[in-house]
Amino acid sequence: MNWKIITLSITLISAFSIGTVSAQLPPPPDEESLHVSAKREYSPYADRDFPTRPMWGDTHLHTALSFDAGTFGARLLPPDAYRFAKGEEVTSSTGLRIKLSRPLDFLVVADHSDNMGFFPRLHAGEADILAHPKGREWYGMIQKGGQEAVRAAADIIGSFTQGTFPKELMSLPGTGPFRSTWDEIINAADEANEPGEFTAFIGYEWTSTTKGNNLHRVLVYRDGGQRAGLMEPYTTAKPYGSDNPEDLWKWMADYENRTAGQILAIAHNGNLSNGIMFPEKRQFGKRLNKKYVETRARWEPIYEVTQIKGDGETHPFLSKNDEFADYGTWDQGNLDLTVPKKKEMLQYEYARSALMIGLRLEQKLGINPYKFGMIGSTDSHTALATAEEENYFGKHSGTEPNAERWSHPMAKVGDAEYKGYSPLASGWAAVWARENTRESIFDAMMRRETYATTGTRMIVRFFGGWDFALDDANNRLPAQVGYTKGVPMGGDLPMMPDGKKAPTFLVGALKDPLGANLDRIQIDKGWLDAKGQLHEKVYDVVWGDAAKRKPGQNGKLPPVGNTVDVANATWTNTIGDSELITVWEDPDFNARESAFYYARVIEIPTPRWTAYDAKFFNVKMPKEVPMITQERAYTSPIWYTP
Numbered sequence: 001m002n003w004k005i006i007t008l009s010i011t012l013i014s015a016f017s018i019g020t021v022s023a024q025l026p027p028p029p030d031e032e033s034l035h036v037s038a039k040r041e042y043s044p045y046a047d048r049d050f051p052t053r054p055m056w057g058d059t060h061l062h063t064a065l066s067f068d069a070g071t072f073g074a075r076l077l078p079p080d081a082y083r084f085a086k087g088e089e090v091t092s093s094t095g096l097r098i099k100l101s102r103p104l105d106f107l108v109v110a111d112h113s114d115n116m117g118f119f120p121r122l123h124a125g126e127a128d129i130l131a132h133p134k135g136r137e138w139y140g141m142i143q144k145g146g147q148e149a150v151r152a153a154a155d156i157i158g159s160f161t162q163g164t165f166p167k168e169l170m171s172l173p174g175t176g177p178f179r180s181t182w183d184e185i186i187n188a189a190d191e192a193n194e195p196g197e198f199t200a201f202i203g204y205e206w207t208s209t210t211k212g213n214n215l216h217r218v219l220v221y222r223d224g225g226q227r228a229g230l231m232e233p234y235t236t237a238k239p240y241g242s243d244n245p246e247d248l249w250k251w252m253a254d255y256e257n258r259t260a261g262q263i264l265a266i267a268h269n270g271n272l273s274n275g276i277m278f279p280e281k282r283q284f285g286k287r288l289n290k291k292y293v294e295t296r297a298r299w300e301p302i303y304e305v306t307q308i309k310g311d312g313e314t315h316p317f318l319s320k321n322d323e324f325a326d327y328g329t330w331d332q333g334n335l336d337l338t339v340p341k342k343k344e345m346l347q348y349e350y351a352r353s354a355l356m357i358g359l360r361l362e363q364k365l366g367i368n369p370y371k372f373g374m375i376g377s378t379d380s381h382t383a384l385a386t387a388e389e390e391n392y393f394g395k396h397s398g399t400e401p402n403a404e405r406w407s408h409p410m411a412k413v414g415d416a417e418y419k420g421y422s423p424l425a426s427g428w429a430a431v432w433a434r435e436n437t438r439e440s441i442f443d444a445m446m447r448r449e450t451y452a453t454t455g456t457r458m459i460v461r462f463f464g465g466w467d468f469a470l471d472d473a474n475n476r477l478p479a480q481v482g483y484t485k486g487v488p489m490g491g492d493l494p495m496m497p498d499g500k501k502a503p504t505f506l507v508g509a510l511k512d513p514l515g516a517n518l519d520r521i522q523i524d525k526g527w528l529d530a531k532g533q534l535h536e537k538v539y540d541v542v543w544g545d546a547a548k549r550k551p552g553q554n555g556k557l558p559p560v561g562n563t564v565d566v567a568n569a570t571w572t573n574t575i576g577d578s579e580l581i582t583v584w585e586d587p588d589f590n591a592r593e594s595a596f597y598y599a600r601v602i603e604i605p606t607p608r609w610t611a612y613d614a615k616f617f618n619v620k621m622p623k624e625v626p627m628i629t630q631e632r633a634y635t636s637p638i639w640y641t642p
Contacts, residue, residue: 050483051432051449055441056457057106058085058385059266059429060205060218060304060377064093065111065181067160067171069381070119071142071153073397076383078109078188085385086198092384093397101388101514102457105436106199107192108377110218111185113204113233113241114160115170117177134166150398154411161209161336173232173240182232186225193224195437202228206265208236208243212336214272215245218304218377219252222262222442230259244284246292249299264445268304268379270354271312274334275345278354278370280361293361293369302445305351305452305634306376306427308395309418313600313634314352317343322538323556324522324602327632328424328454337413355637356526356534359594362641363528373448373490373636374598376427376455387455389629390569392425392609399423403617406610406625421625425609426454430633432488448490451635458518459510462489462599464638466497468504468583478581482506489598490636502589503640507541508581509601509633516603517576518544519560519630523584527595541584544577544604562605566627569607569615576604591642598637605630 041047063081064074075093084090087103122129122139129135141152159165171177185202192200201220208215221228234251235241242248252263270277281288305312310330319325333340347353351374358370378385381396392401399405399420410418430451433444444450451460461478465486472481482488486506493503511518520543526536540557543549551557563572586597611627613619621627 044477044480048480049434050479051434051444052479054430054451054459055105055199055433055436057104057108057199057429057431057441058377058387059108059201059203059220059375060110060268060307060379061107061383061385062111062205062379062381063109063383064119065116065185066381067112067115067118068153068157069111069383069396070123071138071149071156072381073145073149074382075397078111078185078383079192081109081383081385082107082188082192082200084383086192090384092393092400093382094400096393096400098384098386098391098393100386101391103198104385106201106431106441107385108201108203108218108220109185109189110203110205112207113235114207114237115165116204116233117171117175117181118169120181121171121177129169132166132168135169153396153398158336161212162338163210170237172237173235179232183229186229190225193438197436199436199438199441201438201442204233206234206236206248208245208248209335210243212334212338213274213276214269214335215243215267215277216269217245217248217265217267217300220264220266220442220445222438223259224438227259227261231255246284246295249295252299262442264302264442265300266302266304266375267300268307268377269309269312269335270349270351271310271330272335273349274339274341275348278348278357280348280357288361288365290365290367293365293367296369297367297371301373301448302375302450302636303351303372304377305374306424306454307379308423308426309379310422311424311426311454312349312351314350315346317346318350318353319536319538324600324630324632327630328426330418330422332416332418333413337411337416337418340416351634352524352526352536355596356528356536359526359528359596360532360534362594363532368639371639373445373450374452374634375429375431375445375450376452377429378427387425387428389425389455389607389609390612392612395423401613401616403613403619406613406619406621421610421621424454428453428455428457430460448636449488451489451633453633454629454631456515456603456631456633457512458515458601458603458633460599460601460633460635461506461508462635462638463487463506464491464493464503464597465506466494466500466503468506470583472506473508473581473583478506478508487638489638491638493638493640496591502586503597504583504585505597505638506583507599509579511578511603516571516606516631517573517578518580519576519602519604520544520557521580521582522600522602523597524600525586525588525595525597527590527593529590529593537588538600539584542580542582544580545575560604562628564605564607564611564628566607566611567615569611571604571606573604594642595640596637597640599633599635601633603631
C-alpha cells in the first residue's frame with residue numbers, strides 16, 4: 001500500500017470539505033506498526049548475507065615469465081593475462097585475435113617459482129646465458145622458431161624434471177633476475193586488482209617434479225604486494241628450496257608468521273604423480289603421522305580436479321560401475337612419461353579415491369588430510385585463460401589454433417605419448433563468495449564453498465542437512481532454504497538429531513545461459529564401513545526429460561540422447577532440461593559410518609574442441625579422435641562424521 005498516495009488523497013479531500021470520505025480511509029501507519037513490520041520484512045532479500053552468485057575464475061595460468069611457457073613461444077605477460085580475463089580483446093603470441101565470451105571475476109597468474117626470470121634472459125641472449133654451451137644451444141633453437149623451438153622447450157622441461165638443468169643457468173632466489181621478476185608479478189596483480197569488480201590474486205606455482213612425478217602446487221595469497229613482497233617465492237631448487245611438500249608447508253607457515261599474511265596451496269594433476277599425490281602410508285621415505293595430516297589439512301583446503309592435462313575426479317579402473325568415470329583420462333605415465341603407469345598407483349591419484357582414503361586416515365590419526373573442496377582451472381601456458389570448447393587456445397603457444405595441432409603429440413617417450421588431441425579445454429573455478437575481493441574469494445576457498453567445471457558456467461547449489469523436504473525443491477529461493485536448514489558444499493553435517501534416520505540434500509543446477517541443457521544430477525557417495533573397507537556409489541537423483549526417461553530394471557538411467565552435428569560443430573537444446581533441482585535422502589545411510597557426498601552435474605552431449613577445429617580448418621580427423629564431450633561440474637563434498 002502506498003501511504004504517500006493515501007496521505008495526498010486525504011489532504012485533497014479535506015481541502016474540498018468532504019469530511020465523510022476521509023473518515024472511511026485507513027490512517028497512516030504509526031511507529032509501533034512500522035516497528036512490527038521491520039521484524040518480518042516483506043522483501044525476501046532483506047538482511048540476506050550469504051553468497052548470491054558464483055565468482056568465476058582461473059587459479060592456474062602461466063605467462064611468458066614461466067620458463068617452459070616462454071620457450072614454447074608465449075610472449076604475453078601478466079598485464080596481458082589480466083586484460084584478457086577482464087574481457088578485453090587481445091592478440092595471442094601467434095598473432096590471433098581472441099576474446100572471452102564473458103569476462104572472468106578473478107585470476108591467479110601462477111608462473112613457476114623455479115627458474116623465475118630465466119626465460120627473459122634466454123630470449124634476450126644475455127652474455128652469461130650464451131657463455132654456457134647449453135644456453136647457446138637453446139638460444140639458437142628458439143631463434144629458429146617452429147618445431148625447433150618446441151624441441152628446445154621439451155629439452156628444457158625434461159632437463160628440469162630429471163634434475164639435469166645446468167646450475168649455472170638457473171635463476172635462483174636472492175639473485176637480481178629472480179627478485180625483479182617477482183616484483184613484476186606482484187606489481188601486475190596489484191595494478192589489475194579492482195575490488196568489487198575484478199580480483200587479481202598474487203600467486204605462483206611450486207613445481208615439484210622429482211623424477212618426473214607430479215606434486216605441483218599453486219600458491220595463492222590473500223594479501224597485496226606489501227606483504228607478498230616481503231618474502232621471495234619458495235622453489236624446489238636445493239639448497240634454496242625443496243621438492244618435499246612438507247617443506248613447502250613449513251615455508252607457508254613461516255610466511256604467515258613473519259608477515260601476518262595469509263596463503264593457501266592448491267595441488268593439481270595427481271593423475272601424473274604416479275601414485276604419490278595422496279599417500280596413505282609413506283611420503284618421501286617417512287611414515288605418515290598426525291603432524292603430516294594436520295599440516296596438509298591446514299594448508300590445502302581445495303584441489304584442482306580438472307584441467308588441460310586430464311580430468312582428476314576418478315578413473316574407470318577405480319570406479320567400475322560409474323559410466324561417466326572415463327572423462328579426459330590421462331593415465332599413460334608420469335608427467336614426462338619416463339615411468340609408465342601401474343594400476344596400483346591409481347587409487348593415490350584421483351580425487352574420489354583420495355576422499356575415501358581421507359576417511360580411513362581420519363579414523364586412524366584423528367584428522368582427515370584429504371578433506372578438500374573442488375575447483376577447476378586451465379594450467380594454460382599462453383597467458384590466455386580459455387576453457388570453452390569453441391574458444392580453446394591450447395596448452396602452450398605451439399598449440400594455439402592451427403590445422404595440425406590435433407596431430408602433434410604433447411609429449412612422446414618411446415611408445416608412450418600424450419596425443420595432440422588429448423588435452424581438455426578445461427576448466428573453471430566457481431567460488432561462492434559474498435564479494436568480488438581478494439579477501440572474500442580467498443575466505444570462500446578456505447571454507448571450501450567452491451565447485452569445479454570443465455568449462456561450462458552452469459550454476460550449482462548443494463546443501464546437506466537433516467530437515468530438507470521435497471517441497472524445498474519447489475522454492476524459488478533454494479539458497480535461502482539451504483543456508484537456513486543445512487550447510488553448503490564444503491561443510492560438515494551437524495550431529496544427527498534424535499528421530500532422524502538419514503541426511504537429506506538439496507541440490508540444484510541451472511544451465512549455462514550460453515551453453516547446453518542438463519542431462520542429470522548425480523550424488524557421489526564414499527564411505528568407510530565398520531570393517532575398515534572403503535566403498536563408493538553414484539546415485540542419479542534428478543534428470544532431464546523425466547517424463548520419458550525412466551531407470552531400467554537394473555536401476556540404470558537411459559542416455560539423454562545426442563543432437564550433435566559433428567560435421568558442422570553444432571547441437572540443439574531439444575533434449576535435457578534447463579534447470580534441475582531435487583531433495584534426496586541417502587537410502588543406504590548407516591549412522592556409524594563416516595561418509596562424504598558431492599554432486600556431479602552433467603550436460604547433454606556437445607561438440608568438443610576437436611570438432612570445432614575440424615570444421616574451421618576443414619580437416620578430416622581419424623575415428624579415434626574424440627569429437628563429442630559431455631561437460632560437467634563437481635561440487636565440493638559435504639562430510640558426515642559419526
